[in-house]
Amino acid sequence: xxxxxxxxxxxxxxxxxxxxxxxxxxxxxSGKTRVLTQRVAYLISTLGVHPYSILAVTFTNKAAxxxxxxxxxxxxxxxxxxxxMGTFHSICARILRREASQLPFNSNFVIYDTDDQLAxxxxxxxxxxxxxxxxxxxxxxxxxxxxxxxxxxxDDFPVQDYRSEIISRVYRRYxxxxxxxxxxxxxxxxxxxxxxxxxxxxxxxxxxxLFEHILVDEFQDxxxxxxxxxxQLSSFHRNLFVVGDIDQSxxxxxxxDYRNVLRFESDFPDAQIILLEQNYRSTQxxxxxxxxxxxxxPHRAPKRLFTSRGSGEIVNLVETTDDREEANFVVKTxxxxxxxxxxxxxxxxxxxRTNAQSRLVEEEFLQHGLRYRLVGAQRFYGRREIKDLLxxxxxxxxxxxxxxxxxxxxxxxxxxxxKSFIQLKAFAQQVKLSPGEAILSIAKDxxxxxSSSFPQRSVTAIAHFGDLxxxxxxxxxxxxxxxxxxxxxxxxxxxxxxxxGSPEGEDRWExxxxxxxxxxxxxxxxLGAFLERIALVSDQDTLAESNDAPTLLTLHAxxxxxxxxxxxxxxxxxxLPHARSLDDMExxxxxxxxxxxxxxxxxxxxxxxxSQMRSSFGYSEPAIRSRFIEDIPESLxxxxxxxxxxxxxxxxKPKDNWGFSSAKSxxxxxxxxxxxxxxxxxxxxxxxxxxxxVLSDDDEVLDIFFESVGLKRVAASLAKLEILTDH
DNA sequence: CCTTAGTCATTTTTT
DNA sequence: ATGACTAAGG
Numbered sequence: 097x098x099x100x101x102x103x104x105x106x107x108x109x110x111x112x113x114x115x116x117x118x119x120x121x122x123x124x125x126s127g128k129t130r131v132l133t134q135r136v137a138y139l140i141s142t143l144g145v146h147p148y149s150i151l152a153v154t155f156t157n158k159a160a161x162x163x164x165x166x167x168x169x170x171x172x173x174x175x176x177x178x179x180x181m182g183t184f185h186s187i188c189a190r191i192l193r194r195e196a197s198q199l200p201f202n203s204n205f206v207i208y209d210t211d212d213q214l215a216x217x218x219x220x221x222x223x224x225x226x227x228x229x230x231x232x233x234x235x236x237x238x239x240x241x242x243x244x245x246x247x248x249x250x251d252d253f254p255v256q257d258y259r260s261e262i263i264s265r266v267y268r269r270y271x272x273x274x275x276x277x278x279x280x281x282x283x284x285x286x287x288x289x290x291x292x293x294x295x296x297x298x299x300x301x302x303x304x305x306l307f308e309h310i311l312v313d314e315f316q317d318x319x320x321x322x323x324x325x326x327x328q329l330s331s332f333h334r335n336l337f338v339v340g341d342i343d344q345s346x347x348x349x350x351x352x353d354y355r356n357v358l359r360f361e362s363d364f365p366d367a368q369i370i371l372l373e374q375n376y377r378s379t380q381x382x383x384x385x386x387x388x389x390x391x392x393x394p395h396r397a398p399k400r401l402f403t404s405r406g407s408g409e410i411v412n413l414v415e416t417t418d419d420r421e422e423a424n425f426v427v428k429t430x431x432x433x434x435x436x437x438x439x440x441x442x443x444x445x446x447x448x449r450t451n452a453q454s455r456l457v458e459e460e461f462l463q464h465g466l467r468y469r470l471v472g473a474q475r476f477y478g479r480r481e482i483k484d485l486l487x488x489x490x491x492x493x494x495x496x497x498x499x500x501x502x503x504x505x506x507x508x509x510x511x512x513x514x515k516s517f518i519q520l521k522a523f524a525q526q527v528k529l530s531p532g533e534a535i536l537s538i539a540k541d542x543x544x545x546x547s548s549s550f551p552q553r554s555v556t557a558i559a560h561f562g563d564l565x566x567x568x569x570x571x572x573x574x575x576x577x578x579x580x581x582x583x584x585x586x587x588x589x590x591x592x593x594x595x596x597g598s599p600e601g602e603d604r605w606e607x608x609x610x611x612x613x614x615x616x617x618x619x620x621x622x623l624g625a626f627l628e629r630i631a632l633v634s635d636q637d638t639l640a641e642s643n644d645a646p647t648l649l650t651l652h653a654x655x656x657x658x659x660x661x662x663x664x665x666x667x668x669x670x671x672l673p674h675a676r677s678l679d680d681m682e683x684x685x686x687x688x689x690x691x692x693x694x695x696x697x698x699x700x701x702x703x704x705x706x707s708q709m710r711s712s713f714g715y716s717e718p719a720i721r722s723r724f725i726e727d728i729p730e731s732l733x734x735x736x737x738x739x740x741x742x743x744x745x746x747x748x749k750p751k752d753n754w755g756f757s758s759a760k761s762x763x764x765x766x767x768x769x770x771x772x773x774x775x776x777x778x779x780x781x782x783x784x785x786x787x788x789x790v791l792s793d794d795d796e797v798l799d800i801f802f803e804s805v806g807l808k809r810v811a812a813s814l815a816k817l818e819i820l821t822d823h
Numbered sequence: 824c825c826t827t828a829g830t831c832a833t834t835t836t837t838t
Numbered sequence: 839a840t841g842a843c844t845a846a847g848g
Contacts, residue, residue: 156838185838210837282838350837450835506824513824634838652836674835690836712834714839 117364124696125377148178207631220269244283245351304332315340319351379408444646445659471649495532516554662698
């Protein structure tokens with residue numbers, strides 16, 4: 097049977113495991129994706145299971161798509177049609193749309209992102225006359241989210257003290273607000289689905305009978321709600337196949353509980369347990385470091401990792417002077433290896449603890465004129481122009497969405513301000529409609545609004561907006577998302593609003609074009625699928641398909657991926673482990689696991705990098721190297737310093753008396769355009785005095801003292817500088 | 824109603 | 839250092 101070709105005995109055992117519960121404990125790089133894929137193929141082709149009777153839960157939607165295409169490839173074309181695959185969140189969204197008639201929202205619900213969720217918490221606080229300074233919205237929201245993941249509804253939210261009383265009341269109001277907006281937050285998707293199955297046993301039974309086989313990846317990162325859901329869905333057939341690795345559990349902070357793996361063993365005492373220990377990804381040198389890092393972790397089942405890939409190159413531990421130099425080291429090293437053809441640009445990954453750390457590295461890439469790809473959904477969807485247009489689309493899809501209405505109503509400005517909106521809300525309440533629906537009714541019949549003490553001017557403006565909304569909605573079931581998007585971009589003249597001809601304006605328009613490209617992937621009429629995809633994109637989903645450039649990503653986003661050459665930067669106490677976990681044992685253990693995940697992403701080469709100084713909030717402070725480094729025996733490491741001559745890729749830099757390093761080493765190709773003593777004018781910062789000018793790579797780096805902002809370091813090619821005096 | 828200057832908080836990690 | 843939010847002016 098060619099489904100088993102190339103699998104080791106343990107992998108085969110997993111693929112062929114019989115009916116009933118199965119727990120696969122899979123170390124990093126042990127081929128668990130292959131096992132999952134081949135098992136699905138095996139179920140369909142050999143056991144004759146219908147694809148639509150199989151539910152496979154993956155950690156990202158991208159992983160689901162990949163698995164689907166691999167299964168298809170194994171089986172030959174159409175046999176895999178109907179497979180239910182996706183993340184917990186996207187699967188729940190599908191179920192909820194189908195079953196919305198039994199629930200207090202309709203199937204056009206929108207999924208609120210983090211910003212919307214916070215806005216709603218703020219609104220709840222305000223309505224309850226609570227101070228949002230004393231009660232931080234973010235922390236209240238975290239508490240609500242935590243409660244939801246533990247399946248606590250407002251009614252059974254445990255109230256023990258003053259703070260939980262506050263949270264309980266905000267939670268209750270927050271939940272009401274979501275429903276009036278016909279909106280769900282991320283946690284609701286899980287919560288409502290569990291609730292649905294609880295309240296309507298017949299519905300639960302329908303799905304439990306449907307899914308003969310359920311497969312769950314990354315089981316160590318499920319939370320209480322997801323665990324319950326898996327139980328409900330597998331309650332009929334009990335064919336539950338879960339794959340996980342406690343050592344790789346990194347989402348405790350969002351409610352995940354690796355003890356679900358242990359709970360599985362006790363809840364299903366008859367479960368077959370299969371251990372995958374052979375690693376097919378990394379060299380032994382990398383695995384040894386990984387095991388040294390994870391070894392001190394308490395209460396873990398000791399797992400041996402072994403590889404047949406040979407010992408490989410020793411792992412590098414690199415000390416740099418500060419974080420700027422850290423970034424410089426990484427990019428220089430990469431540039432060097434690309435130049436000497438030691439590696440391809442797509443072979444590299446740079447991993448860090450916090451998103452903020454990407455910036456210095458990005459700047460360094462820019463300086464070197466190298467392309468890179470950045471993993472992170474927030475960066476794109478957080479942009480103003482994207483949020484604007486999505487607000488319009490969501491409103492067209494679901495007029496009850498008040499948050500989107502507020503955003504769309506006055507972008508671009510059309511004379512409907514706060515006052516008019518308050519009047520609108522009052523009017524809407526009178527006629528028992530949501531504000532969005534009220535606008536539609538005003539467009540139809542201006543008189544009703546005028547008569548209820550609305551100034552004529554705002555009625556006209558609102559009616560105009562209502563006409564637009566009505567016209568878009570009229571075609572929403574006929575046109576694909578791209579058409580709807582284009583229509584509204586035209587109708588509101590959006591380009592002239594955001595693109596003023598400046599470079600920033602062009603960037604904004606570029607982003608709109610990117611959104612159009614995303615929309616064009618959806619051919620079917622209707623906005624539901626498109627909006628849902630956007631709401632539930634994971635960071636990994638944004639990873640561009642073409643991998644011909646180094647990848648920048650957080651350690652969290654790196655989960656499940658692999659790269660030939662990996663740099664893990666910022667290995668300093670306070671960064672990794674993060675300062676926020678210093679006083680929490682469990683959190684500290686999770687930081688260790690996070691580093692373990694990062695290390696085990698590497699196939700050939702690994703660089704662990706830290707620096708003596710780190711800057712945060714703009715100030716540079718001394719830092720000590722990560723405590724986790726101390727757990728690695730020195731014999732496993734090649735220790736380097738960037739002022740070490742042996743490194744020799746031009747990282748060595750003499751220090752000038754400002755404490756800045758200046759790279760005079762590279763042969764100057766250009767001439768200095770500026771010199772110390774020049775007075776210059778900068779478009780934003782005004783006049784300044786050049787203190788120092790240094791040629792670096794193919795640019796001129798200037799230290800300038802501006803009257804307005806003080807000392808700045810700029811690249812002459814980027815900052816448009818005008819010389820005021822000549823010597 | 825929209826622009827601007829000043830204040831302030833912000834740094835985990837993400838569906 | 840940067841950006842988001844608030845209060846005052848056009």
